[in-house]
Amino acid sequence: MQKRSRRLNIYFDPDILKQMEARAARRNLSKSALVETAVLSFLTDDAAERQEAATSRRLDRMSRQIAGLEEDLSILAETLTLFxxxxxxxTPPLPESARASARAMGLERFEGFLTALERRLATGDRFLRERSRDIAARQGAADSDPTE
Known part of the structure; x- marks a missing residue:
């Protein structure tokens, strides 16, 4: 059974009517079809389009985060390689007689390193973020230095 359209008389502001007529002409639609599509879009809240826009925003944010992680990983790999x-x-090789005491001192120093690492991780501040702030501060100081 075919649905029958019903007539509805509505009034538009002349400027809106001009825009609607122009849009209908560009899309090769009747004014009725354009209005019907607009009303249907309004009534359905364009959930799919909003979802797509939200997904796009999330993907853009994730892309920026991944780019930041790639940069951090690159810095970390370069730092480790240089170290x-x-x-x-x-570091010269140790004679056999000094290896036992060097191993004991190494374990003690490693425990100190782990303690410092745990303390640092507990604060939430990270070396790469701290280093980025230091670099930005130095660059900002250089940019505002009147002697240059």
Missing amino acids: IRFWLTS
Whole structure:
């Protein structure tokens, strides 16, 4: 059974009517079809479009977060590589007689390192964020330095 459309007389502000006529002409629609689509869109709240927009915003935010993580990981890898290279090239091998005491001292220093790491993680501040702030502060000071 076919639904029958019913006639409804409505009044528009002349400026809105001009916009509606122009839009209908551009889309090759009748004014009735355009109004019906607009009213239906209003009544259904365009849930799918809002969901798509919200998803796009989330994906954009996640992309920026991933880019930040990639940068942090790159800095971390470079830092670790430089440290290992420095340590391997500057630390001479120990004689057999000194290895036991060096191992004991190393374990003690490692425990101190873990304690400092736990303390730092508990504060929520991270080295890379702190370092980024230091760099930004130095760059800001250099940009505002009148001697340059």
